[in-house]
Amino acid sequence: MREILEILENNARTTPEDIAKMLHRTPASVKSDIKKLERDGIILKYKTIINKELLREEESGVRALIEVKVVPQKNLGFDHIAERIYQFPEVTSCYLMSGTYDLLIIVEGKNLNTVSNFVAQKLSSMENIRGTSTHFILKKYKEDRDILKQVQKNKRPAISL
Amino acid sequence: MKKQTISKIVEDLPPSGIRVFFDLVIGMKDVISLGVGEPDFVTPWNIREAAIYAIEQGYTSYTSNKGLLELRQDISKYLKHRYDLDYDPEREILITVGVSEAYDLAMRALINRDDKILVPEPSYVAYGPIASLCGGTPVYIKSQASKGFKITADEIGRLCDAKTKGLVLNYPNNPTGASYSKAELMKIASVVEKRDLIMISDEIYCDLTYDFDHTPFPTLPRMKERTVYLNGFSKSYAMTGWRIGYAAGPEKIIQAMTKVHQYTMLCASIVAQAAAQEALKNGDRAVQEMKREYKRRREFVITRLNEIGLSCHKPEGAFYAFPSIKGTGLSSMDFAQRLLKKEKVAAVPGTAFGSTGEGYLRMSYANSFDNLKEAMNRIERFLRKL
Numbered sequence: 001m002r003e004i005l006e007i008l009e010n011n012a013r014t015t016p017e018d019i020a021k022m023l024h025r026t027p028a029s030v031k032s033d034i035k036k037l038e039r040d041g042i043i044l045k046y047k048t049i050i051n052k053e054l055l056r057e058e059e060s061g062v063r064a065l066i067e068v069k070v071v072p073q074k075n076l077g078f079d080h081i082a083e084r085i086y087q088f089p090e091v092t093s094c095y096l097m098s099g100t101y102d103l104l105i106i107v108e109g110k111n112l113n114t115v116s117n118f119v120a121q122k123l124s125s126m127e128n129i130r131g132t133s134t135h136f137i138l139k140k141y142k143e144d145r146d147i148l149k150q151v152q153k154n155k156r157p158a159i160s161l
Numbered sequence: 162m163k164k165q166t167i168s169k170i171v172e173d174l175p176p177s178g179i180r181v182f183f184d185l186v187i188g189m190k191d192v193i194s195l196g197v198g199e200p201d202f203v204t205p206w207n208i209r210e211a212a213i214y215a216i217e218q219g220y221t222s223y224t225s226n227k228g229l230l231e232l233r234q235d236i237s238k239y240l241k242h243r244y245d246l247d248y249d250p251e252r253e254i255l256i257t258v259g260v261s262e263a264y265d266l267a268m269r270a271l272i273n274r275d276d277k278i279l280v281p282e283p284s285y286v287a288y289g290p291i292a293s294l295c296g297g298t299p300v301y302i303k304s305q306a307s308k309g310f311k312i313t314a315d316e317i318g319r320l321c322d323a324k325t326k327g328l329v330l331n332y333p334n335n336p337t338g339a340s341y342s343k344a345e346l347m348k349i350a351s352v353v354e355k356r357d358l359i360m361i362s363d364e365i366y367c368d369l370t371y372d373f374d375h376t377p378f379p380t381l382p383r384m385k386e387r388t389v390y391l392n393g394f395s396k397s398y399a400m401t402g403w404r405i406g407y408a409a410g411p412e413k414i415i416q417a418m419t420k421v422h423q424y425t426m427l428c429a430s431i432v433a434q435a436a437a438q439e440a441l442k443n444g445d446r447a448v449q450e451m452k453r454e455y456k457r458r459r460e461f462v463i464t465r466l467n468e469i470g471l472s473c474h475k476p477e478g479a480f481y482a483f484p485s486i487k488g489t490g491l492s493s494m495d496f497a498q499r500l501l502k503k504e505k506v507a508a509v510p511g512t513a514f515g516s517t518g519e520g521y522l523r524m525s526y527a528n529s530f531d532n533l534k535e536a537m538n539r540i541e542r543f544l545r546k547l
Contacts, residue, residue, distance in 0.1 A: 007457070011530075018534065021464040022457035156401075159186045159196035159507055161286050161335075161514075 004033055005042070012046040053140055053148050063092070063108050063137045064115050066123070067101040069130040078102060081128050090118050101133070112136070174290050179513045182497060186507045193536045194507040195524040198335065200399035200480070204436070205447040208398060211439035212432050220431050226423040228256025228407070229434045235441045236407055244377050246385070248409040255415050255422065256437075258429045260365045260393045260406035262422070264329075265291050267361050267389045267408065270417035272297040276326040279358075281312045283483075283514035283521075285335045300325070303517045306485065309474050310337035311345065314352040321352075327359040330378065333366040336514045336523035337483045338476020340366075343376040350381040359414075360388040365406070368397035368448050370478040371456050379409070389414055396479075397448050398440040403433040455480050458526040458533055465537040466524075470544055480527040483511065487520040489547055497522060503546070504539035 003023055007014050016034060020027040037043040052060040070081050078096050082103055086094040093106040109115035119134055140148050165172075186192060203209075227233060233250035240246040248254050257263040264287065272278070272295040280288045282301040289299035300320050304310040317328060330349070333340040341349070353360050362378035379385040393406030408418060422428075459476065466473040466484045473484035486496045493510035500506050511518025526533055 003453075003457075006453075014530075018461065018530075021461040022530075024460045024464070156197055156199055156201070157187070158192060158194040159183050159509065160198040161509065 001033055001037065004030065005037070008034075008043070008046075049144070049146060051146075051148050058110075061108055061110050062112055062115055063106060064119075065135045065137065066105050066107055066119060067097075067133040067135075068103040068105060068123070069132070070102040071128040071130055072102075073128060081126075084126065085123070088118070088122060090115075090122075170294060170296075174293060177286070177513070179494070179510055182494065182501075182510065185498070185501060189501065189505065192501065192505045192507050193528070193532050193539070195526070195528060195533075195536055196507040196509045197525050197527060199401040199527065200396065200451065201527045201529065202399040202451055204398065204400050204403070205440075205444060207443050207447075208400065208436050208439045212403075212436040215432050215435035220435055222431060224256075224428045224431050224434060226428055227254070227419055228429055229431070229438070232256060232434050232438050232441075233407075235438055236409070239441050240377075240409065244380050246377065246379055246390075246409075249412070252412045253409055253415050255408045255419050256429050256434060257393075257406045257408060257422065258426055259395060259404045260363055260391045261287060262404075262426060263391045263393070263406045263408040263418075264288070264361065264363065266418040266421050267391070267414070268292050268295045268297065269421045270414060271327060271359060271361075271389075273326075275324060277322070277324045278326060278361075279317060279320060279328040281330065281334070282516070283310070283334075283336055283511060283518040284329075284331055285363075286514065288329045288331075297326070298324075301515060301517075303515075304337070304339070306474070306521075309477075310334065310339040310483070311341060312349075314348040317349065317352045318356065321356045321358070325356065325358065327361055328353060329361045329363065331363040331365075333370055333375075333476070333478025335366065335479055336481050336509070336511065336518070338479045338481045340370055340373075340375070340477040340479075342373055343381075346376055346378060346381055350378070350384050353387065354383060358387070360384065361391065362388055363391045365391065365393055366396050366479040367392065369452055369455055369480060371452075371459065372475075372477050375478075386411055389418075394437050394440050398444050399447075399451065400433075400436070400440065403430070403436055405429055405433045405437045455526065458528075458530060461530070462524065462526045462533055462537065465541075469537065469541040471540070480525055482524045482526060483521050484524065485521055489544070491547075493519055493522060500540065500543050504543045506536050506539050506543075 004019060007019055016030045017027045020030045072078055073080055082094055085091060085105060090107050090109055091105050092108045095104045097104050107115055107118055119132055124132055233254045236254055237248050237250040240248055268291050274296040276297045277300045278292040278297050280299045280301055282303050292299045302312045302316050302320060304312050360378055364377055367375040379388040379390050389408055389410040391408055394400040462482050463473055463475050466482060471484035473482050493512045497508055497510045509523040511521030
């Protein structure tokens, strides 16, 4: 199972037939493993990684990391407030953190204004939020193990003994 | 000049029969090359970073002839920890410019004129010619496909005479991927002892052994005292271009090799030695990751080759498949050239590794999965149109 996940995490389009050959198994058994992983929610979905750095500015949008300080609620802890925040479609990621603030959220918007408005109108005004600190991302170099620069190919000779 | 310009011994070296083929490959565009004898990974970043740091710190001098003592100590510790082998870093380990240099030094240090050196075939191209350059005579042991390209104790015994000084063994093997289990090595060890041979054991691919644990030759009973153990960083850590290898062996032989090394190479690059130290300290995870990846590609390529009608034994190590093309009726060279021209896939004719390689091709799976998949599809199409 772990190996299937590793292969798919690296390339979600690897076919069950190819995975079967790589792992010396039958396609049917690989397919049934994948089905099970999907059913159990371990495989959530299959996505395409888009290098937005290469898109035109108006298409690529802006992103900000926002540190959020929260007053934890009785019996609910941070989960309830986190849920209220991450339901907004502008929020692409949401984490509970250790350290000087509580939640780290990543917000995506068309431009600076949309993100600012979201923080000012939606986020800061929420109950139990003690403060926010917004950091706009200026440039992305690497995301989820993928380097966003077109990396030069390893120039090994075409043939060697 | 009236005098013969080129030394007789060099002139008599067998020419590389596939130079022309190589030039053909290099001159062509958009070729998927399965002809590459090195990892497709770049050296892990922590290792590259250590080299950059070494340069910043001013590591620009020679090192001791034997190499940085710290690196030798690390190698000694590694061999102890990994294989329970004891080598004294001061006297029994020598850092070289790749295993290629280490092998050359071993030959120069050991061979007297007309000594014979047993070399399995097919094998890496340098073993025989270097023995010849040192005034020795290579005697080839032709391994059989039916035995998975492994040589046997009987074959070694049969080829030995009073002039036979040593045996070269490279396992896992380039180009066949064949390797030996401990039990198989024990049989070879017994004939090595009986015939009083020196063993030159090139184990550069040891970390790429997929189906069983690799057994270093000097770990076998009574073999350490007669084995020159050769290893390096190129294949395990994807460090081919750094050129760092080493020899470990009996003090007498290592000292003799060091003597030659100090006159010729002086020492290996200090920056590359610093990188090698980092590889030994923090490189294991990367080695295991690369190995897992190679193993998957091996399964894929071997399955596909057999599926499309090129029968191929399962290689136990390295990153080469060595399929038979005998069913096509073509020679290795003919097959390779046609495949290159028609489908733009490069593979090395087995004959590059000795005449026993006729009827086979070496296909390296040190390549991306997408390339391997596409290459197999092209070979399939090529075979259908034959």
